Amino acid sequence: MTVFIPTPLRSYTRQKGEVDAQGATLGEVLSALDRRYPGLRFRIITEQDTIREHIRIFVNEEQARDLSAALRTDDEIHIICALSGG
Amino acid sequence: MTPHTKTALKPATGAVTLLIGTRKGAFLLRGDRARRTWKLSAPILLGHIVHHLVMDPRDRLTMLIACRTGHLGPTVFRSTDFGKTWKEAQKPAAFLKVPEGQQGRVVDHVFWLTPGHASEPNSWYAGTSPQGLFRSADGGVTWEPFSYINDDPQYREWMGTVQDGTPDGPKLHSIIVDPRDPAHLYFAMSGGGVHESVDGGKTFATLVRGLDVVEGFDAANIAVHDPHCVRLCPSNPDRLYQQNHCGIYRIDRPSNEWVRIGKNMPKQIGDIGFSIVLHPRNPDTVWVFPMDGSTVWPRVSPGGKPAVYVTKNGGKSWARQDKGFPRSDAWWTVKRQAMTADAHEPVGLYFGTTSGEVWASRTGGASWTCLARHLPEIYSVEAADLSS
Numbered sequence: 001m002t003v004f005i006p007t008p009l010r011s012y013t014r015q016k017g018e019v020d021a022q023g024a025t026l027g028e029v030l031s032a033l034d035r036r037y038p039g040l041r042f043r044i045i046t047e048q049d050t051i052r053e054h055i056r057i058f059v060n061e062e063q064a065r066d067l068s069a070a071l072r073t074d075d076e077i078h079i080i081c082a083l084s085g086g
Numbered sequence: 087m088t089p090h091t092k093t094a095l096k097p098a099t100g101a102v103t104l105l106i107g108t109r110k111g112a113f114l115l116r117g118d119r120a121r122r123t124w125k126l127s128a129p130i131l132l133g134h135i136v137h138h139l140v141m142d143p144r145d146r147l148t149m150l151i152a153c154r155t156g157h158l159g160p161t162v163f164r165s166t167d168f169g170k171t172w173k174e175a176q177k178p179a180a181f182l183k184v185p186e187g188q189q190g191r192v193v194d195h196v197f198w199l200t201p202g203h204a205s206e207p208n209s210w211y212a213g214t215s216p217q218g219l220f221r222s223a224d225g226g227v228t229w230e231p232f233s234y235i236n237d238d239p240q241y242r243e244w245m246g247t248v249q250d251g252t253p254d255g256p257k258l259h260s261i262i263v264d265p266r267d268p269a270h271l272y273f274a275m276s277g278g279g280v281h282e283s284v285d286g287g288k289t290f291a292t293l294v295r296g297l298d299v300v301e302g303f304d305a306a307n308i309a310v311h312d313p314h315c316v317r318l319c320p321s322n323p324d325r326l327y328q329q330n331h332c333g334i335y336r337i338d339r340p341s342n343e344w345v346r347i348g349k350n351m352p353k354q355i356g357d358i359g360f361s362i363v364l365h366p367r368n369p370d371t372v373w374v375f376p377m378d379g380s381t382v383w384p385r386v387s388p389g390g391k392p393a394v395y396v397t398k399n400g401g402k403s404w405a406r407q408d409k410g411f412p413r414s415d416a417w418w419t420v421k422r423q424a425m426t427a428d429a430h431e432p433v434g435l436y437f438g439t440t441s442g443e444v445w446a447s448r449t450g451g452a453s454w455t456c457l458a459r460h461l462p463e464i465y466s467v468e469a470a471d472l473s474s
Contacts, residue, residue, distance in 0.1 A: 039174050043158035047180035048190040054157045081157035
């Protein structure tokens with residue numbers, strides 16, 4: 001599946017805006033991404049495995065609320081940086 | 087404990103670089119040996135919220151930056167070439183994950199960095215918001231919870247909730263390592279009081295006797311104590327000073343009682359502030375930057391007239407130092423990590439303001455010059471002494 005990377009996280013993905021990843025859940029996909037791009041996951045997921053306050057993650061066009069969200073191989077994942085103030 | 091070495095009492099003579107943390111990135115302000123000319127660097131990690139930027143005095147090359155961005159979680163970046171290149175920590179400070187169904191804590195930002203003892207190369211301590219104490223044994227590459235306090239029920243009660251803390255979150259700060267003994271530690275919490283360990287963090291004891299709290303609260307309740315900044319005298323490690331939410335204090339160990347030396351400040355100025363700076367060689371000389379703590383707590387220079395106050399007798403009396411500052415209409419605040427001293431003779435003093443100005447005195451506060459303007463809101467200023 002394709003994961004769309006916002007600009008604040010592209011320092012981890014060598015400036016790639018789209019990357020491929022595999023996993024049956026959102027948690028698995030983000031763990032796989034972190035193995036390839038170390039440090040990325042902690043910037044968007046807390047130590048309690050919750051999505052950080054100013055991060056939104058959409059699977060296709062539906063917002064994922066936690067890491068247990070089930071995924072299909074043709075899903076698109078959008079990581080969005082939102083509403084962090086001036 | 088052994089007497090403090092005389093090495094620390096020798097005045098520095100080399101160039102000074104100011105390490106400046108701001109709400110939008112970090113900057114280095116490089117001075118010459120005379121501390122007369124200064125050159126501002128390009129921004130470092132532009133856009134990152136930098137709460138603290140600290141050089142390792144043990145090698146004078148390594149620096150750590152405590153930062154996050156508005157969107158992204160907290161981390162630490164490390165430079166081993168005095169700020170030329172930066173690399174992120176592999177394992178940033180994080181609370182332990184709690185079992186499913188329990189409410190675990192989340193580090194919002196790393197607020198404070200302290201290099202470890204000279205005998206423990208690569209050791210660093212970090213304080214976080216909400217209050218957490220962490221340690222790195224590898225120069226800031228990986229961080230682990232330190233001591234038991236992060237998850238101790240009593241400490242958690244004293245830490246309170248996010249709603250109990252300062253406007254951008256309750257903080258653990260002022261981590262101090264006794265230069266004579268790596269096992270002798272202090273830290274402070276806003277809120278949550280001052281704490282001391284003499285066994286390397288295996289146990290901590292409160293150190294709040296003599297401190298005032300906000301009117302109407304019980305000083306026996308550790309949770310309501312709000313130390314803003316605690317410093318240990320380089321020239322007498324048995325003496326500490328503190329700028330508290332409720333006054334300026336001194337303590338001379340082994341006494342466990344703080345003395346409110348701020349009562350000797352002019353009444354119209356008061357003794358409220360964030361920062362406190364100690365002379366590198368004279369334990370009786372201390373500087374503060376008072377702020378307006380009246381009514382709704384504006385937290386600005388009283389009357390819009392900035393001034394540093396100095397005591398040269400351990401707090402018995404204070405003198406105003408405002409030569410060079412605007413005479414009016416300057417509504418500054420200096421935050422707790424944003425004022426510091428170098429080790430030269432006369433001592434150089436430096437502070438950064440919430441309005442993005444850096445001010446300096448080469449004369450121990452007798453006169454002041456603005457070194458930089460138009461920076462983002464300044465959160466921290468440290469003076470890196472580059473004497474050989």
